[in-house]
Amino acid sequence: xxxxxxxxxxxxxxxxxxxxxxxxxxxxxxxxxxxxxxxxxxxxxxxxxxxxxxxxxxxxxxxxxxxxxxxxxxxxxxxxxxxxxxxxxxxxxxxxxxxxxxxxxxxxxxxxxxxxxxxxxxxxxxxxxxxxxxxxxxxxxxxxxxxxxxxxxxxxxxxxxxxxxxxxxxxxxxxxxxxxxxxxxxxxxxxxxxxxxxxxxxxxxxxxxxxxxxxxxxxxxxxxxxxxxxxxxxxxxxxxxxxxxxxxxxxxxxxxxxxxxxxxxxxxxxxxxxxxxxxxxxxxxx
Numbered sequence: 001x002x003x004x005x006x007x008x009x010x011x012x013x014x015x016x017x018x019x020x021x022x023x024x025x026x027x028x029x030x031x032x033x034x035x036x037x038x039x040x041x042x043x044x045x046x047x048x049x050x051x052x053x054x055x056x057x058x059x060x061x062x063x064x065x066x067x068x069x070x071x072x073x074x075x076x077x078x079x080x081x082x083x084x085x086x087x088x089x090x091x092x093x094x095x096x097x098x099x100x101x102x103x104x105x106x107x108x109x110x111x112x113x114x115x116x117x118x119x120x121x122x123x124x125x126x127x128x129x130x131x132x133x134x135x136x137x138x139x140x141x142x143x144x145x146x147x148x149x150x151x152x153x154x155x156x157x158x159x160x161x162x163x164x165x166x167x168x169x170x171x172x173x174x175x176x177x178x179x180x181x182x183x184x185x186x187x188x189x190x191x192x193x194x195x196x197x198x199x200x201x202x203x204x205x206x207x208x209x210x211x212x213x214x215x216x217x218x219x220x221x222x223x224x225x226x227x228x229x230x231x232x233x234x235x236x237x238x239x240x241x242x243x244x245x246x247x248x249x250x251x252x253x254x255x256x257x258x259x260x261x262x263x264x265x266x267x268x269x270x271x272x273x274x275x276x277x278x279x280x281x282x283x284x285x286x
Contacts, residue, residue, distance in 0.1 A: 008068030126247035156218035199274035
């Protein structure tokens with residue numbers, strides 16, 4: 001049975017990732033600065049900015065899924081956000097390399113494209129935004145994710161370790177779907193994230209598929225649902241909030257995602273299963 005260390009497993013997404021790996025038969029160790037509300041596996045509390053502690057928690061692992069981070073801008077001061085996110089990721093990959101671990105998955109973000117927390121707002125150069133789109137952050141959080149992706153590339157060059165950087169869209173746990181009716185008809189809501197979202201259960205599956213895949217090298221992959229989080233058609237959303245975007249690279253006949261997930265499907269054989277309309281309908285019935 002393969003052993004996977006999941007950092008940040010006490011967090012909102014981490015809980016679902018731990019749950020998924022446990023259900024799939026993996027030996028799982030959660031590493032976090034706090035205990036989980038629902039313990040699903042052993043937990044070690046550790047400071048991942050300390051390389052020695054990082055070596056300690058990764059010893060004996062076959063793979064690591066690194067989710068631990070300050071999860072957005074404006075939670076901590078900019079320099080604390082940058083230091084925490086960059087050093088913890090460096091230490092995870094440094095320790096993994098030293099211990100001979102060959103598979104790592106790290107949490108990057110759609111924020112790396114720069115639109116989400118931009119001080120001077122701007123729109124995408126084209127849609128759907130794929131992984132080739134320029135990353136133009138104006139904030140330390142987005143910058144930390146760009147640096148982490150480059151750190152992943154460095155370790156792959158140095159050691160051959162496979163490192164998959166998941167550019168996660170807006171992560172939605174099941175209980176949050178009740179919020180959707182309040183904003184689905186308002187184009188100005190969620191425009192900074194291009195109206196994207198991803199269910200925690202679909203994101204958890206991507207993490208596992210990224211661990212199980214072979215031969216990917218160092219690669220960045222968007223993770224988003226197939227549809228937008230809005231009741232308004234995607235082309236109309238663009239016209240309302242980003243009218244200057246004229247480079248549209250897909251048909252956009254309906255509510256398609258504007259954060260492309262095609263690469264995840266192609267490289268990982270992944271297919272998102274959860275869509276907000278079905279989830280809201282189920283909640284209304286129950």
